[in-house]
Amino acid sequence: MKRVKRRYLAVQVERELGPTEREFIDAVWAAVTRLYGEVGASQTGLVLIDFNLERQVAVIRVTLASMNMVRGSLSTITSIAGMGASVRVLSVSGTIKALFSSGK
Amino acid sequence: MKRSFADLHLRINLNNQEDTQRLITKAASLGYAQISFASTSRLNNEEYAKLKAMCRRACVDFVSRADFHPRSEVELTRFLRRFRREFEIICISCDNKEVARQAAKDRRVDLLNFASLDYHKRFFDRAEAELASGCIAALEVDIKPILILEGPPRVRLLMSLRREIAVALEFHVPLVLSSGVGEERFVRSPRDMASIGYLIGLDEASALDAVSTNPAKIVSRNREKLASGFVAPGIKVIREGKA
Numbered sequence: 286m287k288r289v290k291r292r293y294l295a296v297q298v299e300r301e302l303g304p305t306e307r308e309f310i311d312a313v314w315a316a317v318t319r320l321y322g323e324v325g326a327s328q329t330g331l332v333l334i335d336f337n338l339e340r341q342v343a344v345i346r347v348t349l350a351s352m353n354m355v356r357g358s359l360s361t362i363t364s365i366a367g368m369g370a371s372v373r374v375l376s377v378s379g380t381i382k383a384l385f386s387s388g389k
Numbered sequence: 390m391k392r393s394f395a396d397l398h399l400r401i402n403l404n405n406q407e408d409t410q411r412l413i414t415k416a417a418s419l420g421y422a423q424i425s426f427a428s429t430s431r432l433n434n435e436e437y438a439k440l441k442a443m444c445r446r447a448c449v450d451f452v453s454r455a456d457f458h459p460r461s462e463v464e465l466t467r468f469l470r471r472f473r474r475e476f477e478i479i480c481i482s483c484d485n486k487e488v489a490r491q492a493a494k495d496r497r498v499d500l501l502n503f504a505s506l507d508y509h510k511r512f513f514d515r516a517e518a519e520l521a522s523g524c525i526a527a528l529e530v531d532i533k534p535i536l537i538l539e540g541p542p543r544v545r546l547l548m549s550l551r552r553e554i555a556v557a558l559e560f561h562v563p564l565v566l567s568s569g570v571g572e573e574r575f576v577r578s579p580r581d582m583a584s585i586g587y588l589i590g591l592d593e594a595s596a597l598d599a600v601s602t603n604p605a606k607i608v609s610r611n612r613e614k615l616a617s618g619f620v621a622p623g624i625k626v627i628r629e630g631k632a
Contacts, residue, residue, distance in 0.1 A: 299574070319540075353593070354587075356581065356584035356587070357587050359584075360532075361535065361585070363536055363537065363575065
């Protein structure tokens with residue numbers, strides 16, 4: 286079977302009162318589902334790898350083929366759990382190690 | 390070569406300087422090198438200087454821009470005659486077909502904007518694109534409605550934008566992606582803007598060009614034209630001869 290290529294995205298969450306991990310990932314799934322529907326969302330392979338509550342930085346993993354879909358969806362997030370928010374992609378990488386080294 | 394990014398359509402409320410400064414600082418921190426503000430009325434010199442100073446403080450290049458919503462061809466030409474040489478960017482919001490066609494074939498217009506969400510009031514079709522490709526006008530797409538709309542209205546908007554962008558690409562009409570936002574939380578980084586371009590049918594390179602090369606080209610072309618030594622494209626006064 287062909288290996289699925291993946292990409293890791295480090296994203297910065299901007300909200301006055303930082304959201305919880307659950308609220309964040311729910312907002313991401315909701316944005317992807319709103320834009321691409323349930324079938325499209327299921328093809329993204331979206332997984333939350335890490336969520337730093339203090340710095341409000343999350344790491345998510347997606348398939349390479351759906352990276353632009355997910356980036357577009359992240360840009361359309363304007364609120365998380367009913368509070369105004371935005372999500373900004375800090376860096377994209379093929380490995381978690383490189384993601385953090387480029388993010389520094 | 391490293392790309393430099395531009396957002397030519399931020400909205401500001403000049404009465405609230407604090408918010409304006411925050412918006413400018415945020416745009417600068419996200420990586421924009423050039424920004425411009427929509428202004429329907431003529432800014433006075435004091436306001437203009439204030440904006441320039443704010444942009445200088447944030448280390449971002451300020452581009453002057455005038456927006457106009459003409460109701461007829463006559464109004465459009467009158468506006469262009471009066472303001473073309475005062476602003477670096479002229480954007481025409483086309484609310485009817487007569488204005489849209491005239492704006493597309495007038496070489497003094499830099500940006501064509503179709504703000505209406507009504508499918509029937511968006512006039513960027515093949516005829517419009519053909520006229521625009523013969524001149525220098527670019528199609529400006531604001532991302533704000535994509536961010537704030539939800540459900541069927543957003544689906545309809547995305548459909549219209551996809552069609553318009555396909556037509557623009559076919560006729561080689563330059564595209565400019567702008568934010569069109571006035572709130573800090575809606576400002577997106579240039580690469581995130583480009584990823585929104587992906588939603589409306591742009592590939593990665595064209596989406597990045599729409600937030601970097603295309604707006605920068607318009608600004609540099611107009612700055613050259615507005616410079617004192619400009620005579621005609623490719624001809625400029627280098628120094629005055631002795632009489």
